[in-house]
Amino acid sequence: xxxxxxxxxxxxxxxxxxxxxxxxxxxxxxxxxxxxxxxxxxxxxxxxxxxxxxxxxxxxxxxxxxxxxxxxxxxxxxxxxxxxxxxxxxxxxxxxxxxxxxxxxxxxxxxxxxxxxxxxxxxxxxxxxxxxxxxxxxxxxxxxxxxxxxxxxxxxxxxxxxxxxxxxxxxxxxxxxxxxxxxxxxxxxxxxxxxxxxxxxxxxxxxxxxxxxxxxxxxxxxxxxxxxxxxxxxxxxxxxxxxxxxxxxxxxxxxxxxxxxxxxxxxxxxxxxxxxxxxxxxxxxxxxxxxxxxxxxxxxxxxxxxxxxxxxxxxxxxxxxxxxxxxxxxxxxxxxxxxxxxxxxxxxxxxxxxxxxxxxxxxxxxxxxxxxxxxxxxxxxxxxxxxxxxxxxxxxxxxxxxxxxxxxxxxxxxxxxxxxxxxxxxxxxxxxxxxxxxxxxxxxxxxxxxxxxxxxxxxxxxxxxxxxxxxxxxxxxxxxxxxxxxxxxxxxxxxxxxxxxxxxxx
Amino acid sequence: xxxxxxxxxxxxxxxxxxxxxxxxxxxxxxxxxxxxxxxxxxxxxxxxxxxxxxxxxxxxxxxxxxxxxxxxxxxxxxxxxxxxxxxxxxxxxxxxxxxxxxxxxxxxxxxxxxxxxxx
Numbered sequence: 001x002x003x004x005x006x007x008x009x010x011x012x013x014x015x016x017x018x019x020x021x022x023x024x025x026x027x028x029x030x031x032x033x034x035x036x037x038x039x040x041x042x043x044x045x046x047x048x049x050x051x052x053x054x055x056x057x058x059x060x061x062x063x064x065x066x067x068x069x070x071x072x073x074x075x076x077x078x079x080x081x082x083x084x085x086x087x088x089x090x091x092x093x094x095x096x097x098x099x100x101x102x103x104x105x106x107x108x109x110x111x112x113x114x115x116x117x118x119x120x121x122x123x124x125x126x127x128x129x130x131x132x133x134x135x136x137x138x139x140x141x142x143x144x145x146x147x148x149x150x151x152x153x154x155x156x157x158x159x160x161x162x163x164x165x166x167x168x169x170x171x172x173x174x175x176x177x178x179x180x181x182x183x184x185x186x187x188x189x190x191x192x193x194x195x196x197x198x199x200x201x202x203x204x205x206x207x208x209x210x211x212x213x214x215x216x217x218x219x220x221x222x223x224x225x226x227x228x229x230x231x232x233x234x235x236x237x238x239x240x241x242x243x244x245x246x247x248x249x250x251x252x253x254x255x256x257x258x259x260x261x262x263x264x265x266x267x268x269x270x271x272x273x274x275x276x277x278x279x280x281x282x283x284x285x286x287x288x289x290x291x292x293x294x295x296x297x298x299x300x301x302x303x304x305x306x307x308x309x310x311x312x313x314x315x316x317x318x319x320x321x322x323x324x325x326x327x328x329x330x331x332x333x334x335x336x337x338x339x340x341x342x343x344x345x346x347x348x349x350x351x352x353x354x355x356x357x358x359x360x361x362x363x364x365x366x367x368x369x370x371x372x373x374x375x376x377x378x379x380x381x382x383x384x385x386x387x388x389x390x391x392x393x394x395x396x397x398x399x400x401x402x403x404x405x406x407x408x409x410x411x412x413x414x415x416x417x418x419x420x421x422x423x424x425x426x427x428x429x430x431x432x433x434x435x436x437x438x439x440x441x442x443x444x445x446x447x448x449x450x451x452x453x454x455x456x457x458x459x460x461x462x463x464x465x466x467x468x469x470x471x472x473x474x475x476x477x478x479x480x481x482x483x484x485x486x487x488x489x490x491x492x493x494x495x496x497x498x499x500x501x502x503x504x505x506x
Numbered sequence: 507x508x509x510x511x512x513x514x515x516x517x518x519x520x521x522x523x524x525x526x527x528x529x530x531x532x533x534x535x536x537x538x539x540x541x542x543x544x545x546x547x548x549x550x551x552x553x554x555x556x557x558x559x560x561x562x563x564x565x566x567x568x569x570x571x572x573x574x575x576x577x578x579x580x581x582x583x584x585x586x587x588x589x590x591x592x593x594x595x596x597x598x599x600x601x602x603x604x605x606x607x608x609x610x611x612x613x614x615x616x617x618x619x620x621x622x623x624x625x
Contacts, residue, residue, distance in 0.1 A: 036594075036603075052603070163541045164596050190541075190596040220598040242574070243537035243547045243554065244597050250555055264540020301540040347593025347607035351545065358584065358612040397612070400580040401544045427538060427576050473539065473576070 003096075003334040005378075006104050007047065012097040013104065015195065018049040021057055021217060022201040024064035025210025030218070031056040038195055041107035041342040042333050044381030050194045053218035055226035058186065061214035062232045065157040065184035068211030073154045073182040077132045080180060084129035087204045088122045094203055095122070100334065101196040102168055107342030107383065108296050109333045120462055121172040124480070127464035128180040131482040145499035151492040154182030155234035158488065159227045161220075161248075162197070163239040164190035164344050165299040165404075169462075171197050174237050177484035179212065186214045186233070188224050192345045220244070231255045235488070238262070239301070242473055260477030260487060262301060264402045265430030265470060268423035269293075269304035269459065270413075270445060272436035273312040285457070286435045290321045292459045293408035294328045294387045297343050301474075302431030304408065304459055306399055308422055311412040318410060322368050322389055328406075330373050330384040340406060342382045349383040352405035355398055356388065364392035364409065394422050402428070416441065420448045429471030433459045452478070511615075512564040512571045514588040518608060521590050522548075522567045525600055532600070534566070534588070536573040536581075536610065546571070546588060546608045547599045584612040 006013035018035060020027040035049035051057070072080075091098060099113035108117070138150045160174040167189060178185050189197050194217040201215050216223055228236050229251035238248050239262040252259045275286040293304050309317050333341035343349045349372065356370050369386030388407040390398050399409045413419035423432060429451040436442050436457070446454040452469045455461065462468070462480070469478035477487060514522070526532055531551035537543050547554075551569070559575035566588060573581065593607040601608060 165541065191594055191602070192596055219594070219603045220596060221600055222603060225598050240539075240541045240596065241537040241543035241545070242539040242577075243535045244542075245539070247549075247554055247598060262540075264538075264543050299541075345593050345595070347545075347591050347595050347609065350591040350593065350607075350609055354609060354611055358614075361612070361614045395580075397581065397584065401538065402540050404540065404543070427580070 001336045002332065003100050003110055003336075005334065006100060012100045015048045019051065019195060019198050019217070021051045021053055021061065022198060022205070022213070022215040023057070023061045024067070024214065025205055025208075028060065030054070031060070036191070036219075038105070039345070040104050041344050041383045042104060043378050044346070044383065047104070048195060051217045053216045053223040057216050057218070058223055058226040058230065061186045061216045062157060062230060064211035064214050065186050066232065068209055069154070069156050069184045072184055072209055072212050073156070075182065077135065080182060081129040081132045083207050084125045084132070084176060084180060086207050088125040088129070090203050090207070091118065091122045091125070091200070098168060098196060098199060101199050103333045103341065105193045105195050106164065106167055107333055107344050109338045109341040111336055111338065112296060114336070117166055117169045120464075121169045124172045124176045124464045128176040128485070131485060132180045135485060145497060147496050147498065149494040149496065151494060152181070152485070152489040153492050155488055155490060157184045157186065157233055158235045158237065159230065159233040160185055160187045161224055161228065161236070161238045161240065162187060162189045164192040165296060165301070167193035168196050168200065170239055173479045175213070178488045179208075181485050181488035183488050184212050184214075186216060186227055188216055188218070188227050191217070191219050229254070233257065235259065245475065260479070261475040262430075262469060262479060263473060263475040264301045265428035265451070265474045266306060266400060266402055266426045267302050267304050267431035267433070267451065268306045268308050268426070268449070269433035270419050270423060270435065271307065271309045271313070271317060272419075272438070272441055273310040274437045275435050276313045276317060277437060282437065287320055287324045289433060289435055289459045290408070291325050291328060294325065294340055294406040295460050297341055297385075298406040299344060299348070299404050300460070301402075302453065302460070303402070303404070304431070304433050305403065306394070307408050307410045308413050308419055309410065310419070311414050314412040318367070318391075325368055325387050325389060328387050330375065330386070332375070332379060340387060342384050343405060344383070346383060348404060349385065352385055352403055352407065355401070355403045355405070355407065359390050359392070359396070359398040359409075362392065362396045362398070364390040364396055364398055367391050367410070394425055400426065416444070420445065423449050427472060428474045430469075430474035431455065508562045508564045508570075510564050512566060512586045512588060514566045515590065517590040518588045519567055521601060521604070521606060522569060526567065526569075529600055532569040534569060534571040534608075535560070536571070536577065537597070538574070538577045542595045542597045544610065545595060545597070546610055547597055548601055548608060549598065550600070583614060585615045587611045587613070
């Protein structure tokens, strides 16, 4: 089945020609009245204009958020949990609309937005509604008449900068715990993918008091920087790359506020020899696990972009793996049969092509793909590339840098220790995969790999109830899991003496 | 001291001069990691506080170009050329609002260590 193009008859999505910022519960024109064109990577053509905001607009959003924070912070957990549940219900009722829009704005196949991005985002709101109701602060009797109470309080107003690879899901990862914890949010979407979050704001706006959720669009230097450097935010959460991560820490140090940073990885996917011990479902699953590098066109911070294969099965496994990956070819992202969509932007496409170039120059062998794809019809100017497999060694740049394309670099290992040494020979430590039928190998490997998430006999699962975040240069802090409530709360200790007698010190 | 390992194409140089005219002196820092990682970031000079371990790769149009030492260790067998492409990226880089993005192109200048060479 093929979904109709947005803005054509019969489509779930009819965009307005222009989108303003969402501030204080309404759409507000940017102060400087400037807009930028929003391009769909599916066709390479613009389809709407979006507010090009500046520091003034960020201030206006912060005003709205600060105006709302006292009342929102005082709402009961039950009240906030109910709001989150209603947001989830509205998203579910509009799942196809949001999925089509996300595909159009980002380029990812509708198969993924329908089956992953939206269901995961919806579940995330429900998960935090549940966590919130079950949250309990600690108290302790320190002695017969002294009691310590721990009370959780919201941080106040937080700034969140969202990446373009999973625009709605990454916004949800940040929004759901922040709102659950009683914070007001000023959110800056990525400039490549600014629109679906505004459709969501339109749909759920009536569920939240004005000012609790504010969305300011624009360029990083003009809108992101004023938000990240504002003394009026109590925390900044950012997903992106390391230099901007450093800048955000630098601004945060000036204001002495916390940050959470998710800065990517170069995730190893380890295949031990026993995966081929039998020709069964598990072997099939492992080959699927290899092919996960193509999920979301490889534009995933945890893309399993380094496949490390036991030398004992290297040739056989690779033959099967190349054949499997070859079945994943780019096509119309709005066709439910398409497994590989468009890269999110032209500059991203160019970056991937530059890695095809350096990969070949470094002597990596191209086992599959390695070219841009020109599709027909209105997709001709879209940003499509072939799934690509490089064979080389871990010192090559295609093994060391996050390409953010459907590209995997493959090498072999000789022993368990060799596998772990190669896996850990990276600046990053976000995700990893381990594939084996031996539980002892699986556990040893999972513990030995320096990464925040080690998928063991699975890959690319993102349940709300599992912590996600990086070791090493992959960032600071975690996302998902109920521990995120702590990331968005202060701990207030009230230390009470029930003893009427003086201490006798003075 | 600069390593003289970065050059730039004519379109990149022209755009740097245009940015300098609007924003004053500039600096570059090569990013790593996800999303717009491995891309050069262009800031007003002094915007990013340099650390003791940032490496100066060279200057382009009098703008210093830096990279973190850990990252350079993994890039040092290549020479870099700063280019300019259409697009806008998602970063605090100054050129993005102009609808263009700086991009790194690379050439090999030494063979990577043979240790771990397999396949």
